[in-house]
Amino acid sequence: MPSHAEKKVLPYTPEQMFDMVVDVAAYPEFLPWCIATRVRQSSDTELVADMIIGFKMFREQFTTRDTLVRPNAIHVEYEDGPFKYLKNHWLFQSEGEHCLVDFSVEFEFRSHLLEMAIGKVFTEAVHRMVGAFEKRADALYG
Numbered sequence: 328m329p330s331h332a333e334k335k336v337l338p339y340t341p342e343q344m345f346d347m348v349v350d351v352a353a354y355p356e357f358l359p360w361c362i363a364t365r366v367r368q369s370s371d372t373e374l375v376a377d378m379i380i381g382f383k384m385f386r387e388q389f390t391t392r393d394t395l396v397r398p399n400a401i402h403v404e405y406e407d408g409p410f411k412y413l414k415n416h417w418l419f420q421s422e423g424e425h426c427l428v429d430f431s432v433e434f435e436f437r438s439h440l441l442e443m444a445i446g447k448v449f450t451e452a453v454h455r456m457v458g459a460f461e462k463r464a465d466a467l468y469g
Contacts, residue, residue, distance in 0.1 A: 329433070329434060329435070329449040330431070330432065330433040330434075331430075331431065331432055331449070331450065331453040332429075332430065332431040332432075333429075333430050333431075333453075333457055334427060334428065334429045334430075335427075335428050335430075335457075335461070336422055336425050336426070336427050336428075337425060337426050337428055337461065337464060338424070338425050338426075338469075339425070339426050339464055339468050340398075340421070340426055341398040341399060341419035341420065341421050341426045342397075342398040343426070343464070343467070343468050344398075344417075344419045344426050344428055344464065345395075345397055345398040345399070345401065345417075345419055346398075347460070347463060347464055347467060347468075348401055348417050348460065349374060349393070349395060349401060351364050351366055351374065351376045351378070352364055352366055353463075354378065357459050357460075357462065357463045357466075358456060358459050358460075359452070359455050359456060359459055360380045360381055360382050360452070360456075361378060361379075361380055362379040362380065362381045362386070363378070363379040364376055364377065364378050364379070365377045367390070371395065371397065372394065372395050372396075373392065373393065373394060373395060374392075374393040374395060375390065375391070375392050375393070375406070376390070376391060376393070377389070377390050378390075378391070382444070382452075383444070385441060385444060387408060387409040387441070388408055389405065389406075389407065389408025389409060389410060389413070390405075390406040390407040390408060391403050391404060391405060391406055391413070391415075392404045392406050398419060399418065399419055399420070400416065400417065400418050400419065401416070401417040402415075402416050403415035403416065403417075405434075409436055409437055409438060409441060410434055410435060410436055410437060411435045411436065411437050412433065412434060412435045413432075413433070413434040413435075414432070414433050414434070415430075415431065415432040415433075416429070416430070416431045416432075417429070417430055418430075430457060432453065
């Protein structure tokens with residue numbers, strides 16, 4: 328099962344980073360391979376959203392249920408779509424004037440074909456996605 332974890336200190340507050348990551352509606356503006364999103368349900372503690380991702384000839388939609396612990400964490404649980412399993416966590420910890428961002432993701436596709444196609448570029452894809460969030464933070468708050 329592909330997985331990735333990354334920690335980075337960024338010159339923003341946990342509140343800023345939390346607000347940026349929880350703004351799922353903006354993902355198509357900056358996130359590679361994100362074609363569209365739709366927020367189904369949103370409250371102070373939970374977000375249910377659909378995302379359509381496209382990579383080469385593949386286009387898949389999936390739904391997640393996110394538990395929101397403002398401003399310190401976003402825990403993403405898989406609900407429906409092409410995965411057997413998907414778990415993602417964002418943790419935000421104050422480091423003086425900065426924020427330690429702790430990101431992790433694990434997933435497995437149901438389709439062997441998708442797994443083969445994505446598995447080969449998984450590490451590069453995750454680095455690009457994490458980089459896209461960092462660039463978005465710079466654009467919003469830098």
